[in-house]
Amino acid sequence: MVVTNTREMVLIVEDDAALRLAMTKVLRAAGYRIEVARTGDEGLEMALADPPDVVLLDVMLPGKNGFEVLAALRHRDADLPIVMITAKGEEADKVRGLELGADEYVVKPVGVAELQARVGAALRRKRLLVKSGPVAVGVLTVDFAQHTASREGVPVELTAHEMKLLVFFLRNEGALLPRERILAAVWGADYFGTDRTVDNFVNRLRAKVEKDPKNPLHLVTIRGAGYRFSRTPHRLEGR
Incomplete structure (x- = not known):
């Protein structure tokens, strides 16, 4: 044991x-x-x-x-x-x-x-802490402690909410995440947002993480259910 x-x-x-x-x-x-x-x-x-x-x-x-x-x-x-x-x-x-x-x-x-x-x-x-050093996510490399990111060596700006959203996806890698749960985790249970709030931020994050945001391999939509994230590039159900 x-x-x-x-x-x-x-x-x-x-x-x-x-x-x-x-x-x-x-x-x-x-x-x-x-x-x-x-x-x-x-x-x-x-x-x-x-x-x-x-x-x-x-x-x-x-x-x-x-x-x-x-x-x-x-x-x-x-x-x-x-x-x-x-x-x-x-x-x-x-x-x-x-x-x-x-x-x-x-x-x-x-x-x-x-x-x-x-x-x-x-x-x-x-235990996935932001102090663990640079993390590779798709074509993006993120240093959460320094609040910096780069895409194939070129600096990329991530907003505070984009950082928080990415941390949430990393902490829940592989899990099916309904929009309601994402909204509560990133914006707070009392925030009066909508599914569209989540979708908009996911699309913005995809544009920075995915090599081809229109055909995502890491941050995938599960139709009618939510999203699933994986650092390993492979196609999941949805798109």
Whole structure:
């Protein structure tokens, strides 16, 4: 077993006592601090009072169900890593959870290796710090600490919101990101913007990141759903 020694805190929201204990033992042995909640209401209250580094959230819970908790947390914090736990074969649960903003999924029965991998993947995205030095994104190279960017060696100006949008995409690389979640993360949950606000900024960012903005390989539209970002150039569904 790989021990992280990170002391990052994982909040487990699960009403099954045996599963809750098993997950606690596995993640605590891996070096995480653990808090547990037995109901959706308790989990939501704990997450808002003392935000964890990642939430493990069961779908079927007493009180508020996992989807209600997920929606409430996403309204307050668009970047909090949330890993949903669902029953085997419940494809509809996965789709609904992803649409509401879940980052990862674990299917019951939960395997030790998969549990650690899912938690680790969610946290790696969160650890993507702006102090990590220049980052290559398509044809753009960005130094977030210096707030500078260049396109194939030529300086490029990025606005504060474009920088923030790019950081959000990097932290959520590979995830399907609805426009509502992007708007809440970059502009704030109380900002009265629209989908068009997001689309306009994405188009501006594409013009700087993509070699051919009309045929994007990194920042792709998923029709009817939102956007998906990848630093690896490959065509995804949408355009």
